[in-house]
Amino acid sequence: MPAKTYVQTTINGEHVDFLCEPRQSLLECLRDEIGLTGTKEGCNDGNCGACTVNIDGRIVTSCLVLGVEAEGADIETIEGVADGSNLHPLQLAFLENAALQCGICTPGFIISSKALLEQNPNPSEHEIRFWLANNLCRCTGYDKIVRAVQDAAKRLQEA
Amino acid sequence: MTTADYERNMVLATDTDYKVIGTRPVRHDGADKVTGRAIYGADFDAAGLLHGKILRSPHAHAKIISIDTSKAEKLDGVKAVVTSKDFPQSESRKDQWLKDNILASDKALYAGQAIAGVAASNPHVAESALGLIEVEYEVLPPVLTTQEAMASNASILHDSLTTEELGEDTGVVSNVASHSQHVKGDISKGFEDADVIIEREYNTKTVHQGYIEPHNATALWSPDGRLHVWCSTQGSFVVRDSLAELLDLPVSMVRVTPTEIGGGFGGKIPIYVEPVAALLSRKTGAPVKIVMSRRETFEASGPTPGSQIKIKIGAKHDGTLTAAYAWMAMEAGAYPGSPVGAAVQCVFSTYDVENSTIDGFDVVVNKPKTAAYRAPGAPNAAFGAEQAINELAEKLGMDPIELRLKNVAKEGTRRPDGPVFGKIGAKEVLEAMRDHPHYQSDKAEGTGRGVSIGFWFNIGFDSACNIAVNKDGSVNLTEGSTDIGGSRTSIAMHAAEVLGIPVEDVRPSVVDTDTIGFTAVTGGSRTTFATGWAAYEAAQDVKKQCIERAAKIWDVDANGLQMEDGVISSKSDSELRMTFKELAEQLSDTGGGISGSASVNPSGVGGSFAGNIADVSVDPETGKTTVERFTCVQDVGKAIHPSYVEGQMQGGSVQGIGWALNEEYFMNDEGTMTNSSLLDYRMPTSLDLPMIDTVIVEVANPGHPFGVRGVGEANIVPPTPTIANAIYDATGKRMTQLPMSPGAILSVSPE
Numbered sequence: 001m002p003a004k005t006y007v008q009t010t011i012n013g014e015h016v017d018f019l020c021e022p023r024q025s026l027l028e029c030l031r032d033e034i035g036l037t038g039t040k041e042g043c044n045d046g047n048c049g050a051c052t053v054n055i056d057g058r059i060v061t062s063c064l065v066l067g068v069e070a071e072g073a074d075i076e077t078i079e080g081v082a083d084g085s086n087l088h089p090l091q092l093a094f095l096e097n098a099a100l101q102c103g104i105c106t107p108g109f110i111i112s113s114k115a116l117l118e119q120n121p122n123p124s125e126h127e128i129r130f131w132l133a134n135n136l137c138r139c140t141g142y143d144k145i146v147r148a149v150q151d152a153a154k155r156l157q158e159a
Numbered sequence: 160m161t162t163a164d165y166e167r168n169m170v171l172a173t174d175t176d177y178k179v180i181g182t183r184p185v186r187h188d189g190a191d192k193v194t195g196r197a198i199y200g201a202d203f204d205a206a207g208l209l210h211g212k213i214l215r216s217p218h219a220h221a222k223i224i225s226i227d228t229s230k231a232e233k234l235d236g237v238k239a240v241v242t243s244k245d246f247p248q249s250e251s252r253k254d255q256w257l258k259d260n261i262l263a264s265d266k267a268l269y270a271g272q273a274i275a276g277v278a279a280s281n282p283h284v285a286e287s288a289l290g291l292i293e294v295e296y297e298v299l300p301p302v303l304t305t306q307e308a309m310a311s312n313a314s315i316l317h318d319s320l321t322t323e324e325l326g327e328d329t330g331v332v333s334n335v336a337s338h339s340q341h342v343k344g345d346i347s348k349g350f351e352d353a354d355v356i357i358e359r360e361y362n363t364k365t366v367h368q369g370y371i372e373p374h375n376a377t378a379l380w381s382p383d384g385r386l387h388v389w390c391s392t393q394g395s396f397v398v399r400d401s402l403a404e405l406l407d408l409p410v411s412m413v414r415v416t417p418t419e420i421g422g423g424f425g426g427k428i429p430i431y432v433e434p435v436a437a438l439l440s441r442k443t444g445a446p447v448k449i450v451m452s453r454r455e456t457f458e459a460s461g462p463t464p465g466s467q468i469k470i471k472i473g474a475k476h477d478g479t480l481t482a483a484y485a486w487m488a489m490e491a492g493a494y495p496g497s498p499v500g501a502a503v504q505c506v507f508s509t510y511d512v513e514n515s516t517i518d519g520f521d522v523v524v525n526k527p528k529t530a531a532y533r534a535p536g537a538p539n540a541a542f543g544a545e546q547a548i549n550e551l552a553e554k555l556g557m558d559p560i561e562l563r564l565k566n567v568a569k570e571g572t573r574r575p576d577g578p579v580f581g582k583i584g585a586k587e588v589l590e591a592m593r594d595h596p597h598y599q600s601d602k603a604e605g606t607g608r609g610v611s612i613g614f615w616f617n618i619g620f621d622s623a624c625n626i627a628v629n630k631d632g633s634v635n636l637t638e639g640s641t642d643i644g645g646s647r648t649s650i651a652m653h654a655a656e657v658l659g660i661p662v663e664d665v666r667p668s669v670v671d672t673d674t675i676g677f678t679a680v681t682g683g684s685r686t687t688f689a690t691g692w693a694a695y696e697a698a699q700d701v702k703k704q705c706i707e708r709a710a711k712i713w714d715v716d717a718n719g720l721q722m723e724d725g726v727i728s729s730k731s732d733s734e735l736r737m738t739f740k741e742l743a744e745q746l747s748d749t750g751g752g753i754s755g756s757a758s759v760n761p762s763g764v765g766g767s768f769a770g771n772i773a774d775v776s777v778d779p780e781t782g783k784t785t786v787e788r789f790t791c792v793q794d795v796g797k798a799i800h801p802s803y804v805e806g807q808m809q810g811g812s813v814q815g816i817g818w819a820l821n822e823e824y825f826m827n828d829e830g831t832m833t834n835s836s837l838l839d840y841r842m843p844t845s846l847d848l849p850m851i852d853t854v855i856v857e858v859a860n861p862g863h864p865f866g867v868r869g870v871g872e873a874n875i876v877p878p879t880p881t882i883a884n885a886i887y888d889a890t891g892k893r894m895t896q897l898p899m900s901p902g903a904i905l906s907v908s909p910e
Contacts, residue, residue, distance in 0.1 A: 040201075041373075042421075095186070095189040098183070098186075101643065102423075102644060134844075139810045141851050144806060
């Protein structure tokens with residue numbers, strides 16, 4: 001068994017430390033070592049976007065980051081998006097616009113969309129589609145997802 | 160991307176006299192799914208969990224001479240290794256095929272077929288152990304298409320497979336498992352009577368359902384002999400019954416708990432890793448979890464087949480169809496059972512044609528055993544038939560929708576495969592397409608427009624539901640249909656409507672096989688139809704008991720009472736009135752709680768028709784097709800939750816667009832898939848698409864209390880011919896092969 005490395009991070013605003021093998025991805029660490037299973041694995045090679053998390057303000061597919069690389073990082077996962085028991089406007093918009101069917105891609109879409117709206121509070125349909133092109137959804141055909149992001153943008157601007 | 164000057168999601172409702180049906184509540188499992196709390200199969204954990212991995216054949220066709228697992232078993236951290244020898248003895252050839260598709264015994268019949276399973280303390284150790292298993296193969300030439308497999312000198316997959324010809328075993332060993340035929344009228348006379356005849360051959364490639372969540376299962380074989388499995392499946396009872404059969408157990412010794420499921424589209428009906436996890440658990444006494452990789456999901460689950468389809472249709476000058484002939488051969492994959500049997504039921508069913516013959520061939524090839532994929536077989540068939548109809552319209556100088564309307568099937572029409580249609584909405588769908596602002600508008604410069612329509616018959620089967628009344632006037636609803644797209648809520652809406660309570664007061668749960676009556680798969684567009692019906696009946700049971708209880712409390716005859724909009728009242732005495740909630744509070748003091756239950760197997764299945772209008776542009780230099788505008792129209796009977804109905808229509812449309820333009824298994828000469836990643840297997844992204852406009856047409860199904868038809872599948876049938884017809888309109892090129900990729904379009908000359 002390879003020696004484990006001690007890694008210290010901030011996850012969803014809390015200090016979290018964990019031990020991991022050098023070969024373990026951050027996705028595997030989040031899910032199997034830390035127990036944050038909201039981040040999903042769809043392909044494990046960076047192409048489906050289901051494992052998207054935000055690291056230090058940038059969205060990344062956590063399957064392509066090693067756990068040891070997360071040392072000192074500030075990580076946001078789907079479990080940190082809601083404010084306590086208050087859902088984030090994006091989460092509400094996804095629910096009210098029926099923007100999920102099976103829901104397996106939803107955490108990745110919400111993390112990606114949140115980063116988009118933080119950078120571009122009023123994106124066009126094309127900008128939304130371009131930004132979300134690394135998140136695959138097989139159920140919805142994206143129509144209601146795009147509408148949910150548009151709706152959330154409106155809610156956030158009105159807030 | 161234009162701004163629409165019309166309603167982009169229309170509901171042409173026929174019956175609006177409902178309180179809950181037809182509204183758009185937030186789904187009950189919604190908060191869990193937007194916060195990451197919902198537990199999907201791979202998220203499941205148990206104390207002492209071991210991780211399983213599977214060794215797979217690198218060869219598409221090979222005899223397995225020997226398997227030596229001894230080195231793997233000695234690796235530190237490995238707890239057990241299993242092979243096909245760990246299965247109980249098979250009782251039939253079919254039983255052995257089922258087992259061989261889980262763990263191969265004498266032959267590997269596709270690259271990716273499972274050979275051995277390993278359980279270890281962590282997944283990386285299990286993976287390392289796979290490399291220590293020594294398998295000796297005798298490699299054989301693979302057959303990869305129906306054309307190759309049906310050739311007289313073809314390499315044979317199964318020495319024991321003989322062709323069934325029109326129901327009779329011929330005794331001839333071949334790769335053709337069966338040939339079926341449906342004959343209506345006199346096809347020769349039909350073509351003699353035709354003024355115009357269209358005839359072409361079409362070919363389609365293997366494609367995958369593409370659900371984002373790979374297959375997974377955790378099994379715990381307890382020392383008391385009971386096997387408990389947690390997995391993402393479309394049918395927990397299918398998993399239970401399949402495991403019982405393969406492992407030679409009574410069904411009562413197997414319990415399956417369905418976790419949340421990340422998509423299925425038919426591909427999560429069969430079992431793959433569940434029995435391997437079970438065998439590993441039996442050997443180790445520990446729970447064992449197996450999660451497929453994406454590559455395994457492509458190479459070792461069940462895609463939908465490549466196919467070869469010949470269509471010939473004839474019509475009079477006035478557009479009356481006189482004859483229709485289809486010859487369809489579909490790849491079953493490694494073991495018999497392609498969806499050709501469903502394809503023959505759909506290929507010409509939109510039309511009332513006097514004379515038709517349909518031949519279907521089920522052909523084994525060295526590819527993964529095919530599984531269902533949303534209206535299995537029907538999109539392949541429609542790709543040919545619905546292009547032929549458009550060609551016919553062009554030759555006759557008719558509008559393609561008017562030609563379809565002239566021949567459209569209606570109530571009383573006999574389908575080419577035998578059944579007579581009850582009330583259907585094919586005509587209404589075509590009329591809604593014709594009248595839609597999209598069809599009425601001029602095409603944009605440089606674009607082509609295509610239309611087509613598709614049919615799927617839908618299924619009924621068993622469903623069960625229990626409803627228990629809580630003292631606060633809410634109810635707990637339990638059912639057995641795994642929820643892939645919001646069905647908990649559509650089922651709960653059936654109960655809420657009957658009881659006259661808000662849908663938020665119904666708490667629906669999908670429960671395990673020990674906890675609910677037999678419920679068939681979430682598939683065949685049956686879940687809202689059949690399990691919704693079970694909820695309707697269970698709620699009627701609750702309602703009846705509520706009336707009886709009120710009669711007891713008031714000491715009056717129950718026949719004089721009614722329950723409407725959540726209020727129980729006397730038909731004659733206006734003083735006697737109480738709400739469902741008020742009654743619920745009193746239940747314990749007046750004789751005990753109330754719960755209702757129902758098990759149904761409804762026969763009044765209503766088939767569904769879906770039609771598309773699409774505008775595309777084709778880049779003349781690269782051959783790349785862009786879908787500029789897309790409209791899906793579908794007869795759904797009654798939309799219980801219109802947002803999720805639209806979601807089904809949009810999702811099916813986009814899967815069809817992917818099938819039309821990009822998706823295919825690239826197989827090398829050795830029979831190995833060379834694009835088994837989501838980078839190279841190119842599913843549509845958000846950037847590839849416009850908004851998908853929808854029209855919900857409601858021609859109520861008289862076979863369901865609220866008129867539901869089932870909506871999940873018909874919508875994937877028309878996209879491939881619609882896009883093909885649009886490409887023809889844009890370029891003059893008649894595309895007879897799927898996918899219509901840029902290279903394929905460039906290689907075809909305009910007609």
